[in-house]
Amino acid sequence: MGRPRILILGGTSEARLLAEALAARGNGDVLLSLAGRTEKPAAQPVPVRSGGFGGAAALADFLKAGGYDLLIDATHPFAERISANAAFAAETTGIAAIALRRSEWQRLPGDRWRGVRSIPAAIAALGPSPRRVLLATGRQGAHHAEAAPQHFYLIRSVDPVEPPLALVDVDYVIDRGPFPLEGECALLKQHRINAIIAKNSGGAATYAKIEAARLLGIEVMMVARAPASTVKTVDTVEAALAAIDHLFPPAMKRGV
Numbered sequence: 001m002g003r004p005r006i007l008i009l010g011g012t013s014e015a016r017l018l019a020e021a022l023a024a025r026g027n028g029d030v031l032l033s034l035a036g037r038t039e040k041p042a043a044q045p046v047p048v049r050s051g052g053f054g055g056a057a058a059l060a061d062f063l064k065a066g067g068y069d070l071l072i073d074a075t076h077p078f079a080e081r082i083s084a085n086a087a088f089a090a091e092t093t094g095i096a097a098i099a100l101r102r103s104e105w106q107r108l109p110g111d112r113w114r115g116v117r118s119i120p121a122a123i124a125a126l127g128p129s130p131r132r133v134l135l136a137t138g139r140q141g142a143h144h145a146e147a148a149p150q151h152f153y154l155i156r157s158v159d160p161v162e163p164p165l166a167l168v169d170v171d172y173v174i175d176r177g178p179f180p181l182e183g184e185c186a187l188l189k190q191h192r193i194n195a196i197i198a199k200n201s202g203g204a205a206t207y208a209k210i211e212a213a214r215l216l217g218i219e220v221m222m223v224a225r226a227p228a229s230t231v232k233t234v235d236t237v238e239a240a241l242a243a244i245d246h247l248f249p250p251a252m253k254r255g256v
């Protein structure tokens with residue numbers, strides 16, 4: 001067998017780092033797939049395709065038509081539909097698959113977390129009295145804030161929330177991680193935030209808000225993940241590389 005053909009479903013820093021490592025090793029033909037949601041996506045180290053496939057069966061067709069040997073689902077832990085599609089496509093085609101999922105954040109002493117199942121549940125958990133909320137879950141789902149208009153919301157997202165929310169007391173920050181701790185503390189103090197709504201995304205890039213909340217005694221409504229993928233799952237780029245080496249031993253990858 002020659003160089004394995006690898007499709008990485010991305011949209012995360014881990015996907016970019018894995019693609020970079022594979023490109024540096026030069027022992028696989030890698031295509032990185034992005035959903036195409038972000039207006040200015042980060043530069044990527046390998047060829048990229050962009051946009052949905054048209055569902056799970058279409059993803060399976062794409063894998064077969066492209067002669068892929070390996071599917072890597074390195075999408076965000078909250079990108080549930082594409083991960084379900086990836087598991088289905090791997091199963092129906094018989095193509096090897098690996099899910100790369102960073103570990104969840106764990107509660108540490110001093111954390112004031114309330115575990116919730118969804119963004120609407122997080123909004124409800126804020127309670128009836130007006131609060132000052134950092135909604136740090138991105139633009140998708142931000143409209144749920146309209147159900148509790150008594151609160152002030154600071155909404156942070158990579159791209160603007162369109163259309164703007166039907167709320168009187170709302171402000172927007174357009175920004176992309178990684179976010180340093182100092183900046184997070186300053187933002188929380190500047191807007192007198194007393195509640196944060198966050199997804200338990202894991203990873204370092206967006207963890208500073210959790211640390212800042214701990215330091216400032218701010219309550220966090222922590223949205224839990226859906227159950228893990230059914231395909232073989234690893235939690236670091238290094239573990240993904242090791243799993244790839246196991247499937248395609250390096251000598252084979254060089255076509256030797």
Ligand SMILES: NC(=O)c1ccc[n+]([C@@H]2O[C@H](COP(=O)([O-])OP(=O)(O)OC[C@H]3O[C@@H](n4cnc5c(N)ncnc54)[C@H](OP(=O)(O)O)[C@@H]3O)[C@@H](O)[C@H]2O)c1
Pocket residue numbers: 009010011012033034035037050051052053054055056059074075076078079080081082083085137138199
């Ligand atoms: N959800 C988050 O909190 C979050 C945070 C940071 C980054 N992201 C990234 O943003 C992208 C979209 O997230 P989402 O939560 O909207 O996903 P989703 O709800 O799981 O997926 C919705 C649809 O978008 C398409 N899609 C998603 N990821 C794709 C990819 N990497 N390549 C090609 N098509 C893709 C698929 O369309 P078809 O069915 O037509 O194939 C999928 O059915 C993902 O790539 C994810 O890694 C998500």
